[in-house]
Amino acid sequence: QQPVQSPQAVILREGEDAVINCSSSKALYSVHWYRQKHGEAPVFLMILLKGGEQKGHDKISASFNEKKQQSSLYLTASQLSYSGTYFCGTQRGYSGGGADGLTFGKGTHLIIQP
Amino acid sequence: EPEVTQTPSHQVTQMGQEVILRCVPISNHLYFYWYRQILGQKVEFLVSFYNNEISEKSEIFDDQFSVERPDGSNFTLKIRSTKLEDSAMYFCASCAGERSYEQYFGPGTRLTVT
Numbered sequence: 114q115q116p117v118q119s120p121q122a123v124i125l126r127e128g129e130d131a132v133i134n135c136s137s138s139k140a141l142y143s144v145h146w147y148r149q150k151h152g153e154a155p156v157f158l159m160i161l162l163k164g165g166e167q168k169g170h171d172k173i174s175a176s177f178n179e180k181k182q183q184s185s186l187y188l189t190a191s192q193l194s195y196s197g198t199y200f201c202g203t204q205r206g207y208s209g210g211g212a213d214g215l216t217f218g219k220g221t222h223l224i225i226q227p
Numbered sequence: 228e229p230e231v232t233q234t235p236s237h238q239v240t241q242m243g244q245e246v247i248l249r250c251v252p253i254s255n256h257l258y259f260y261w262y263r264q265i266l267g268q269k270v271e272f273l274v275s276f277y278n279n280e281i282s283e284k285s286e287i288f289d290d291q292f293s294v295e296r297p298d299g300s301n302f303t304l305k306i307r308s309t310k311l312e313d314s315a316m317y318f319c320a321s322c323a324g325e326r327s328y329e330q331y332f333g334p335g336t337r338l339t340v341t
Contacts (some may be wrong), residue, residue, distance in 0.1 A: 154318055154333060156328050160328060212328060214260055217267075
C-alpha cells in the first residue's frame, strides 16, 4: 500500500521554508526521501530507520514518527536548486529488512521562485 | 564518486519484441533493483536481486520479465514480448546492504514501445 504525500504541490519564494509529509497506514521499517528533477533519476536525500531518528544535512532535515507512521521532510531557507518533485519511499521490512524494494508515494512538486 | 550506470539511455522497440536493459551497479554493492516510472507518474518497484536470485518482486513483475546477473558487473532486465503499456523509464538501483541501506539510482533507460 503506497504512502500518502502532502501537499501535492507547493510554490515558494527563495528563502522560504517548506515541509513535505509522508504517511502510511501500515507499520514501517524505514522511510527514504528522494528528489527528482524533470527527465532525471531520483536522487537520494536521506533515510530514516525505525526509532524516530531525525536526520539532516545542510538545510534539509527529516523526522520519522513510527507511532504515527509519518515522516516529514523539512527544507529550510529554500534555494532555486531545491525545485523538483520529492518522493518518499517506504519499506515494511518483511523480506530483506532495509534492503526491501521501496514503495513510493505520488510525489510533491516543489517550485521555488526567485 | 561511484555511480550506477545504465545502457542504452533510450530504446525504441516494436510491440512483441524482446528487449534487454542493462545496468552496472555500484561496485561492492550487494542488492540490486529495477524500478519503472511511467511518464508523469510515481516510481514503481519491480524486483530486487541478492546473492544471484530474486529476493522480492511486485505484481508488475510477471512472467514476461526476467532479471539476470550474467557476470560480476552487469545486471539485466529482460522483457520478453513488449506491450505498449511497457513504455516507461526504467531505473536500476543498488544498495550496499550490511546496515547501509541507501538505494542509489542510475540515470534510467527510456523504453518506447510502438
